[in-house]
């Protein structure tokens with residue numbers, strides 16, 4: 001059963017006769033609507049600004065501004081364009097009726113009002129507008145999921161295919177004796193490159209799956225006490241290939257027995273992405289540290305590098321989920337712009353926020369907050 005409490009529709013009316021407004025108020029409130037009325041077009045626009053109505057009732061013979069003109073003016077504002085307008089009239093001829101539809105009205109109600117007719121017309125247009133909004137929202141969701149599907153196919157088709165093809169080619173060369181397994185640099189060069197390519201492909205595949213799950217709301221976050229220092233150690237081991245190759249020092253500054261209350265898989269994914277980025281964008285012999293601070297009962301985890309840094313104008317692009325901003329690493333390592341979008345999503349799911357501090361040429365710090373866990377005695 002739908003548990004949602006639906007808000008009462010809000011109707012705004014403008015009519016130069018106070019008596020008409022009072023009658024409208026009586027009828028509409030009795031029938032479950034929220035009502036505001038005004039005789040004056042300045043206060044009409046003020047009321048519009050305060051709260052957008054679900055429908056407007058507009059008297060077409062008003063002394064200061066003619067009703068049709070007012071409707072035209074209303075429809076010229078983007079934010080009011082979609083609000084249905086019903087004209088309140090005395091007797092009108094067909095020509096005037098057509099004019100009313102031309103300026104954006106949706107219906108007429110003739111005075112003196114018949115309560116049932118008035119309510120039926122209002123309800124029809126309020127419902128119609130609601131249905132239109134729902135269809136528009138569904139269309140937007142479809143557009144988004146289509147874009148997601150296209151993006152996934154493009155990543156699978158290009159970003160994932162190229163490392164796999166490169167690895168296959170290399171193995172082919174080994175099979176055919178073009179690359180000699182007994183040569184001095186076979187392990188340090190060929191095997192290293194193969195491993196690195198496979199690592200990249202695996203990392204990308206994990207991100208791709210994580211991202212697709214997050215986009216379709218299938219991520220389950222199950223918080224538990226996590227030993228932060230240990231998770232950072234595990235991630236260092238996972239990324240050893242890249243850091244050792246670039247002779248980058250990795251330092252785990254998380255104190256022993258620091259526990260956060262977060263979901264294991266998503267926290268691991270965040271740390272893996274932040275640390276692999278730090279390695280990717282830090283040159284040879286750089287330094288990467290993972291720091292910990294306690295701020296107002298929240299754990300702040302920082303991944304700090306002394307790499308190339310990020311220009312200020314790129315920072316908003318990096319965290320924009322629709323942008324997929326990506327640059328090559330210090331050794332021309334390619335990317336997809338998926339990692340940080342995923343990190344941001346996963347940090348949020350754990351109740352935190354991901355932030356960036358960076359200075360071009362000096363390095364970047366990516367940091368996020370998590371709830372503290374409980375001390376665990378062994």
Ligand code: ADP
Nearest residue numbers: 277278281309326327335336337338339340364
């Ligand atoms: P990818 O690494 O696949 O490009 P990310 O979403 O992980 O995707 O990162 C997006 C972009 O943010 C990177 O391409 C890079 O330009 C920038 N970036 C991320 N981390 C760092 C970092 N530690 N130092 C400098 N730039 C970074």
